[in-house]
Amino acid sequence: MSIRCRTALLLWILLIWPVVGTMAQAPEGPVVGNLDSIGSDTMAGLMLRWGERLEERHPAVRLQMQASGSSTAPAALAEGTTRLGAMSRRMTTSERETFEAHHGYPPVEIPVAMDALAVFVNRHNPLDEVSMKQLDAIFSDTHDCGAKRSIDRWEALGTPDFAGPIDRHSRNSVSGSYGVFRREALCGGNFRVDVNEHPGSSAVVAAVAATTGGIGYSGIGYVTVAVKPLALRKGDGPAVSPSERATLSGEYPLSRTLYLYVNLPPGERLPATEHAFLDLVLSPEGQDGVRESGFIPLPDMVIAAIRQAMGLNRPWGEGSS
Amino acid sequence: MIDRYPPPAPVRRRFRDLRDRLFTLLVGACGIGVILAVLAIGVFLFVEVVPLFGGDTPASETQATTEIDFESLWLPQQYPDYETPRYRWQANVLSEDDTPMFSLTPLAWGTLKAAAYALLFAIPLALGAAIHSACFMSRRLRHRLKPALELMEALPGVVIGFVAGLVLAPYVERHLVGALALVLILPLGLLVAGVVHSCLPATLARALSLSRAGLWLIPWLALLVALAMVMSPYLEVVWFGGDMRAWLEQQLGLDYAMRNAMIVGLAMGFAIIPTIYALAEEALSGVPDSLSEGAQALGASRWQTLWNVILPAASPGIFSAVMIGAGRAVGETMIVLMATGNTALMTLSPLDGMRSMAANIAIELPEAAAGGTHYRVLLLCAFLLFVFTFCVNTLAEIVRGRLSHRYRRLGGLA
Amino acid sequence: MRRSTSRRPWLAEGPWAWLAAGGVALSLLMVIALLVLLAGRGLAHFWPQDIEAVTLEDGAQFAGQVVREQGLPGEVDGRERLYRTGNRDLQGAQWRWVDVADIDTRATPEDLVIVERRRWGPFIGRVVALEGPETRWTVEDGDTLWQQLDERLNRVSQLRSERDVVRTQYLEPLAERLANGEKVADDEDELQALKARIVNLQEAMQRDRVVLESLEGQQLTLTLDALIDVTRPNAMSLPAKLSSWGHNVWRFLSEGPRDANTAGGIxxxxxxxxxxxxxxxxxxxxxxxxxxxxxxxxxxxxxxxxxxxxxxxxxxxxxxxxxxxxxxxxxxxxxxxxxxxxxxxxxxxxxxxxxxxxxxxxxxxxxxxxxxxxxxxxxxxxxxxxxxxxxxxxxxxxxxxxxxxxxxxxxxxxxxxxxxxxxxxxxxxxxxxxxxxxxxxxxxxxxxxxxxxxxxxxxxxxxxxxxxxxxxxxxxxxxxxxxxxxxxxxxxxxxxxxxxxxxxxxxxxxxxxxxxxx
Missing domain, CATH: 1.10.3720.10 (MetI-like)
Structure with missing residues (x-):
């Protein structure tokens, strides 16, 4: 029997027996099916934690998650190898265009959490803050932010008793963090050639933790005690640490939103599994998972607005979205 | 149902013949099909790569296309933002006015550099091991030991890469002096072992004979390695004023990257030792006994026999062993991916990282939209890897075939 | 190098023969080292390791398991030690690097527990009390507390497996059947009954609660269904540790990953x-x-x-x-x-x-x-x-x-x-x-x-x-x-x-x- 037929019947069942009970505890109408997701490595832990919670709610949902970097999401969404993509940056215009060229409509963008792209050094490094211009001078060789020359040694950052060359660690180009960092910290310039490119955020953290002279960046959720996040200074302003408040207010220069992208033809409803997933993500329980992963939950008001816009407040299948 | 009246013989015969022919046809078709399917890999890659150079082929859909030709792939290019032409690999595109940079030269460089350092580490060890086990080891021990070294080949790249990248690299960085000192300490230690051995009383010397040295040297080498590691911080203070990295930087102008060519050479060398060893050992022990017996009858020592007779005879086999090892090193993905910083540098320094073609494909192919320029350039990388390893292996295979022919001639029918 | 002595010549086979032998020895050494490393680190993880209560020079206290020690950069004698301290929800991090020189005293009191939880990683600290629907046991009750805790944890795991059975063997097939259109008259009632049963089971799992306290003094109350396992490694005998090790290995092989692939099994x-x-x-x-x-x-x-x-x-x-x-x-x-x-x-x-x-x-x-x-x-x-x-x-x-x-x-x-x-x-x-x-x-x-x-x-x-x-x-x-x-x-x-x-x-x-x- 085709799955479409099954979905239609499931829809019918859910129409007859509307889901009852609160979101947190009561088992809802059984949701059966595969849930694929491809995308961000930064959000990997987050997606896994949401997945674990979703499994508790709907044991019959089969999760299949891949996470090697945000840039894999647009490619997979466009090629149709997944319907759900996690991205730690926004899609670029050309990625959107590629998607539209394949499907004829734009992807649906859903903000799901906040993150501060933390710049960190080894725990033995006395440095506490760095300016955005210095960051550009450390990581870039085009200096689009206006630095005069490269910074290659720690002394140049004002740490007299901590000398030595700077070891730069970055994500690889698949990563959304890489894109955000390039755009925001390097003003769209290029990374130096000798910046180490790691396949995952935790690899960046591990590398900086193991190298005394290391500096790197990743989502705030990956920062461990082995490294020390730096406060960032923009222009002449004060140095801002990647705290929850500074991230939500946007004071922290490298704060960003994490997104889910869904391939949803206009006028159609979300498939049951995706609906259940988004319902979970944009619920207190899902936002607790955000906190558990070390990221910053969206404000309740924003959540409410997104739920409204996505039609998540109605049980799945009631009316059209 | 029991067939009481079997059909007359000719009919049955024809039936059997038919069945035979059908069977042959089936097997033939399947066999040819399989072989074609396997060879289709090359064809597929070729077909996918061709549009890259097609010139006037329209871009599929709206993918950004960049002019790609031989020059832009292999020669330094003038990119915006830079004053001088240079080799850059930067496929990431932020916005419309951002140009991707597809220069394959640094990737090819990285691939060959990784392979070269791996060979630098693997060849001495593998050939030493092959020579020892072919010429000095007792037959029984050899039969035990060969499988052990073959097992090494089966160790998955991902495990080796993980250990190299997350365990070995930070460890070596903290014990850099000790690790570098090993290059001197280990050979010296072996010679010391040899000298000590000749001073041992006869009974002990027989128990610890050279033919079993492969085994009893292990604890001795382990002890040396441990000593070097323990001494490392003190040596660093004595020789390099407490900070070898600073010394390297000031004296030699070398920057130390944690995940560097040295680590990759070690890890990938480890992975290709068994390949080279197995083939070289085969070549060495395949040399007809009559040759070495003749040399020894003329008064040559075992080493002289080996050096003057066996090695020259087996050299094509050893050459092909090294070639096959090189082929494997060039294509190894996970080790390079995990044990280097994937920096597309073009330096020779063993303390810098590199980015290899195979690792680059593994990293970037999932993000490349099918049919786009980036996708095709990556497929071109795969095609180059395919052609390169195929050629190297074919060369090695032909040399090996010649060699076995020669042995047969030399050794008569033995 | 080839000087003759009265007995046998030095390096009788020449230096190269010894170097060649070293090739075999070094290759084998590397294989052995790799296997030993994997086996040692991989298997040691499942061993219930002692929890140390550490007092620092400045008087601060914390509890944790020693993970490893390494030299401080730039110093020949300085050492730092990594502790696994758990309590990520309370402390913000579950690891702690401590300069060995800063440590005043280290002790292994028997009442320290490590609690494996479904969320937020492990908790390390003390159990203050166990609260049932009517009764409450505190540390003063001694072994009764631990017995009760064990019993109640077992009860929860039984309830959980019962719930899983209801879910996988009754609820899901029913849902699947309904989804396939094979509707039987009383399916609707059955579905409701199954759902109610699961709700009941879940409520029953949340009946008992345990009050935990970290060494820093923060308290935490958890329902037992949020717990996976409570162990007191410091109070365990060797056979108990062995059996716990075996149990952990088995769980690693038979369970799915948890906590974003950083815990659980494979x-x-x-x-x-x-x-x-x-x-x-x-x-x-x-x-x-x-x-x-x-x-x-x-x-x-x-x-x-x-x-x-x-x-x-x-x-x-x-x-x-x-x-x-x-x-x-x-x-x-x-x-x-x-x-x-x-x-x-x-x-x-x-x-x-x-x-x-x-x-x-x-x-x-x-x-x-x-x-x-x-x-x-x-x-x-x-x-x-x-x-x-x-x-x-x-x-x-x-x-x-x-x-x-x-x-x-x-x-x-x-x-x-x-x-x-x-x-x-x-x-x-x-x-x-x-x-x-x-x-x-x-x-x-x-x-x-x-x-x-x-x-x-x-x-x-x-x-x-x-x-x-x-x-x-x-x-x-x-x-x-x-x-x-x-x-x-x-x-x-x-x-x-x-x-x-x-x-x-x-x-x-x-x-x-x-x-x-x-």
Missing amino acids: WPAIFGTIMMVLLMSVLVMPFGVLAAIYLNEIAPQGRLTRLVRIGVRNLAGVPSIVYGVFGLGVFVYGIGGTLDSLFFADELPSPTFGTGGLLWASLTLALLTLPVVIVATEEGLARIPDAQREGALALGATRSEALRRVVLPMAVPAMLTGLILAVARAAGEVAPLMLVGVTKLASQVPVDGTFPFIHLERKFMHLGYHIFDAGFHGGDVESAMPLVYATALLLVLVILVLNLTAIFLRHTIRTRHRVRTH
Whole structure:
């Protein structure tokens, strides 16, 4: 029997027996099916934690998650190898265009959490803050932010008793963090050639933790005690640490939103599994998972607005979205 | 149902013949099909790569296309933002006015550099091991030991890469002096072992004979390695004023990257030792006994026999062993991916990282939209890897075939 | 160097002989070191390690398990120590680096517990009280508290398995049946009853609560269903620790990953690897053997065949990533996409076969290992003396009969060797799989009770990829590392056993044929 037929019947069942009970505890109408997701490595832990919670709610949902970097999401969404993509940056215009060229409509963008792209050094490094211009001078060789020359040694950052060359660690180009960092910290310039490119955020953290002279960046959720996040200074302003408040207010220069992208033809409803997933993500329980992963939950008001816009407040299948 | 009246013989015969022919046809078709399917890999890659150079082929859909030709792939290019032409690999595109940079030269460089350092580490060890086990080891021990070294080949790249990248690299960085000192300490230690051995009383010397040295040297080498590691911080203070990295930087102008060519050479060398060893050992022990017996009858020592007779005879086999090892090193993905910083540098320094073609494909192919320029350039990388390893292996295979022919001639029918 | 002494010359065989011997010794040393490292780190993780209560020079206190110690950078004598302190929800981090010089006292009081939780990683500290619906036990009750806690934890785990049974054996099949349109009159009531039962079970699981306190003085109250296990390693005897170790190893092998792949087990990865390898074997064996028979028995042995043979042999040396590229381009994008648009058009844009999956991964690896099987089988066929074939033909057998009755049975061990080598290679291969269908999490194995039982289109977890993923993509490297070691150990063991079998088989056939031909 085709799955479409099954979905239609499931829809019918859910129409007859509307889901009852609160979101947190009561088992809802059984949701059966595969849930694929491809995308961000930064959000990997987050997606896994949401997945674990979703499994508790709907044991019959089969999760299949891949996470090697945000840039894999647009490619997979466009090629149709997944319907759900996690991205730690926004899609670029050309990625959107590629998607539209394949499907004829734009992807649906859903903000799901906040993150501060933390710049960190080894725990033995006395440095506490760095300016955005210095960051550009450390990581870039085009200096689009206006630095005069490269910074290659720690002394140049004002740490007299901590000398030595700077070891730069970055994500690889698949990563959304890489894109955000390039755009925001390097003003769209290029990374130096000798910046180490790691396949995952935790690899960046591990590398900086193991190298005394290391500096790197990743989502705030990956920062461990082995490294020390730096406060960032923009222009002449004060140095801002990647705290929850500074991230939500946007004071922290490298704060960003994490997104889910869904391939949803206009006028159609979300498939049951995706609906259940988004319902979970944009619920207190899902936002607790955000906190558990070390990221910053969206404000309740924003959540409410997104739920409204996505039609998540109605049980799945009631009316059209 | 029991067939009481079997059909007359000719009919049955024809039936059997038919069945035979059908069977042959089936097997033939399947066999040819399989072989074609396997060879289709090359064809597929070729077909996918061709549009890259097609010139006037329209871009599929709206993918950004960049002019790609031989020059832009292999020669330094003038990119915006830079004053001088240079080799850059930067496929990431932020916005419309951002140009991707597809220069394959640094990737090819990285691939060959990784392979070269791996060979630098693997060849001495593998050939030493092959020579020892072919010429000095007792037959029984050899039969035990060969499988052990073959097992090494089966160790998955991902495990080796993980250990190299997350365990070995930070460890070596903290014990850099000790690790570098090993290059001197280990050979010296072996010679010391040899000298000590000749001073041992006869009974002990027989128990610890050279033919079993492969085994009893292990604890001795382990002890040396441990000593070097323990001494490392003190040596660093004595020789390099407490900070070898600073010394390297000031004296030699070398920057130390944690995940560097040295680590990759070690890890990938480890992975290709068994390949080279197995083939070289085969070549060495395949040399007809009559040759070495003749040399020894003329008064040559075992080493002289080996050096003057066996090695020259087996050299094509050893050459092909090294070639096959090189082929494997060039294509190894996970080790390079995990044990280097994937920096597309073009330096020779063993303390810098590199980015290899195979690792680059593994990293970037999932993000490349099918049919786009980036996708095709990556497929071109795969095609180059395919052609390169195929050629190297074919060369090695032909040399090996010649060699076995020669042995047969030399050794008569033995 | 070659000075003669009265007894034996120094370095009698020359210096090079010793260096060559060192080649063997060093290679073996590296293998041994690698295996010891994996085994040591991988297995030690499951050992219930003592919890230390540490007081620092400044009077601050914390509790944790020692993870490792290393030198401080730039100092010859300075050491720092990493503690696993847990309590991520309270402290913000579950690790702590401490300068050894800062430590005042270290103690191992017996009442320290490590609590494995479903969320937020472990808790390390003290149990203050256990609260039932009516009663409350505190530390003053001594052993009663621990007994009660054990009993109640057991009760919760029983309730949980009961709930899971209700869910998987009744609720899901019912839902599936309803979804398939086989409606029976009282299904509606049954569904409601099942749901109510699950709610009841869940409430029952949350009946008891435990009050915990960290050494820093923060209190935490948890319902027992949020707990997985409570252990007091400091109070455990050696046999108790041993049994706990065994239990932990078993859980690692039999459970799924938890806490964003930084805790729990690797069962789905083990199963995924086995499934893929089995499927690959089914695909590669017939084709590999047929191709080998064709090459060795049927094809005219001319120049062309020799070329093809060299070509096939060389394909074994083509980098695995190239096969991955082929798999992605041809199987996933090409064939998979076409299948989807032909047969699963209803589903689009949700892909069915147009994405990486078990089938495509197995096919890619089958292609990758095809040369291995062909070469091994051909070797076996070539070893069979022509006398056997000629004898069969002379007795009037046709070629197919001679092949099937005489030649192939003799080549079976060679085929098995080929298969085992292929399996060993496939089990360790990761690079191509990254492109064609492994995932970091596929919570359910691709085999279940619903038709068609084996779901070829699903993605799967893989031991080798799990190593890469947990080590480089995982959330918290420190917590993931021990699991990575353990996974690597398991993978290496599986592959070693397979290879040993292949070596043994090859040895037997060689001796058998030697006996026969002489």
